[in-house]
Amino acid sequence: MSAPDNKDAIKPPSPFYLGENSKRTKDKHQHHHSNASVSNYSPPSTAGTAASSIVNPFSPPASVISFSIDPVTNASMPVVAPGQQEGQEPIPRHGLTPLPRSTSYYGSRPNTGDSPSRVTSGIRLREAFAAPPARPMTAVSTSVSLAPSKTTRMRSTMLEDPSTLDKPWVTTKDPYARIAYFLTYSVAFLGIAASALRCYFGYKSVPLINGNLCMVLDEDFTSDTDTTFGPNGNWVREVQLGGFGNGEFEMTTSSTNNSYTSNGYLYITPTLTSNMIGADAVLNGYTYNLTDCTYNSTNPMTNPGSSNTTSFDATAYYQACGAVSNSTTGTIINPIQSARITTRNKASIRYGRVEVRAKVPRGDWLWPAIWMLPVNNTYGPWPMSGEIDIMESRGNGRSYPDQGIDYVRGSLNWGPLSFLNAVSKTFGWWTQRRTDYGEGFHTYALEWTESFLRIYVDTRLHYMLELSFNEPFFTRGNFPSVVQNGTEPIVLQNPWINGTNATPFDQPFYLILNLAVGGTNGWFPDNAGNKPWLDNSKTAMLDFAKAQDSWYPTWGSDGESGSFIVDSVKMWEIC
Structure with a gap:
């Protein structure tokens, strides 16, 4: 299609192809002619040529020609607005000052040869990626603020207008x-009040010793052994080997x-x-006699294995003070030596308080005890006259299934x-959940009056036994x-018929402090x-001695781990 001849119409410039030998004159109305060997208008480069090796991926395709930029001088070409003659200055908009146009962000560089150089082409390539130049300030422009802009928060279209919401409440x-x-x-108030009342009445219901307490014994063991x-001294050693009725x-x-x-x-x-007489003995x-046996003074009326409670029993005496080892009968001499000390004929109380601070021994089949016996068997032999066990324990480890050292x-x-x-x-216990009683010292206490008896460790909250004397023991026993x-x-006759509750x-x-080992009374259950x-075996002590390699290493080699260590003993009586 051909356009009508009109000299006033805008004439597009002649096509210009970028190439190694291309050159364009500034004359807008004449065409330049050259020899056939050197052409000013070279066709576009194709793939594989030098010109096509530098390609700007953001530039328009080669078929799109810019009619506003001179490809040689990089200068802006005039654009004639409708109704304006060619050659006239462009008419600015009303109220705006025309701004000068720069030729290039990097400036212009005159050609030094007959055609554009590779350097010029590289500059144009970098220019395509460069940021545009800053726009000069004008009378109507404002400076760019670097402070973060405050945008209006978008409001959800799903929310209704609060004024239209129905709020019947x-x-x-x-x-x-x-x-x-x-x-x-x-x-909530009733719960708090009930808790307060429960705490108050619980506090008031705890029986306490009323009246004065007089010190009977205060032992801190700062004196020497003798x-x-x-x-x-305050203590007497009991010397026997008859098993004290417990085997x-x-x-x-x-x-010592x-x-x-x-x-x-x-x-x-x-x-x-x-260690004293040898393993074979x-x-x-071998015959072993306790020359300082105290059976006559500590147990004159009762004896192990005898029913005679009114006179001295020679057979029981010899059983308590001597032993003979015989491999044929399976009898042996007691394989362990230990101690049992008491305050008999030294200190005793009838109603009062006892405190013993001690650390129990660690080792299999060790049996430490803090306990009390009556000074006189007023109501008959054991247990008719009673026994108070303030603390008993087993030295076996925490894994022992029948309450070990914890x-x-x-x-x-x-x-x-x-x-x-x-x-x-009438028994109870307390336990340590994360440790055991062989780790340190604990205070074992007894509070005893004519109306109640309490046994605890460290604090009254950790009581092992709390018993109110609110009925006769014969009735309690049923x-x-x-x-x-x-x-x-x-x-069956009631031996306490003339007594109190x-x-x-x-x-x-x-008071008695002792460390026993083993026994056949069931304190260490079978299996x-x-x-x-086995408790009922006639060779129980022999079987225990033969297993020495299994239990003796658990007692420790320092001589202290397997020891029953007592820090202090205090006794008060109500006065």
């Missing part, structure tokens, strides 16, 4: 809401190897009898006959009227914790 009060309000706070156990495997001695004071502590330490062919136990032993003990109705002793029936625990008691003996 504002105009009309729900009566049930008020009831729920008062009900909630009333229940003074502590001497004639003017215990140790013999108690007066040796087994009981002594050091650095303000009392130590009760178990040792091997074989313990098992066979448990301590308190109990009362009592009963109308020597073989009828109702301890199962004993049968007739019991069987073998083949002979026995009509506290009987038999209404007489003076003295628990790899127990190496």
Whole structure:
């Protein structure tokens, strides 16, 4: 299609192709002619040529020609607006000042040859990626602010106008809401009040010792061993090997190897009898006598294995003070030596308070105890006159299935006959959840009046036993009227019929500290914790001695881990 001839119309410039030898004159109205060998108008470069190796990916394709930029001088070409003659100055907009146009962001560089150089082409390539030049300030322009702009927060079209929302609770009060309000706070107030009352009455219900307490014994073991156990001391060693009615495997001695004071502590330490007489002598062919046996002074009316409670029993005496080892019969000499100390004939109380600060020993089949016996068997032999166990424990580890070293136990032993003990109705324990009682010292306490008895460790909150004397012990025991002793029936009599609700625990008691080992009375149940003996076996002590390699290493090699260590003992009596 051809355009009409009109000299006033804008004539587009002739096509210009960028090439190595291209050149364009500034004459807008004449065409330049050249020789055939050198052409001013070279066709566009194709793939594989030098010109096509530098391509700007952001430039328009080669078929689009800019009619406003001179490709040679990079100067702006005039654009004639409609109604304006060619050659006239462009008419600015009303109220705006025309701005000068710069030729290039990087400036202009005159050609030094007949054609544009590669440097000029590189500058044009970089110019395409350069940021545009800053626009000069004008009268109507403003400076660019660097402060963050505050944009209006977009509002969700899903929200309704608050003025159109229906709020019936504002105009009309729900009566049930008020009831729920008062009900909630009333229940909360009642709960707090009930908790306060529960705490108050719980506090008031804790029985306490009323009246004055007079100090009877205050022992801190700062004296040497001879003074502590001497004639003017507070303690007496009991020396026996008869098992003390429990079938215990140790013999108690007066040796300083087994009981002594050091650095303000009392130590009760178990040792091997074989260290004294040899291992072979313990098992066979040896007679061992306790020359300082205290059976006559400490147990003149009762003895192990004897029913005679009114006169001295020579057989029981020899059983308590001597032993013979015989491999044929399976009898051996007690394989362990330990100690048992008491305040008998030194200090005793009838109602009051006892505190013993001690650390229990660690080791299999060790049996430490803090307990009390009556000064006189007023109501008959054990347990008719009672026994108070302030603390008993087992030295076995925490994994022991029947309460090991992480448990301590308190109990009362009592009963109308020597073989009828109702301890199962009056006992309890406390336990350490993350440690055990062999890790440090603890205070074991007894509070005892004619109306109650409490045994605890460290604090009253950790009580092992709290018993109110609100009924007679014979009624508490719920004993049968007739019991069987073998083949002979026995009509049961109440030995405390003339006493009070506290009987038999209404007489003076003295304190005992001892460390036993093993036994056949059931304190260490059969088939628990790899127990190496059976209680009913005639060779129980021999079986225990043969298993020495399994239990002796657990006692420790320092002589202290397996020791029962006592820091202080205090006794008060109500006065």
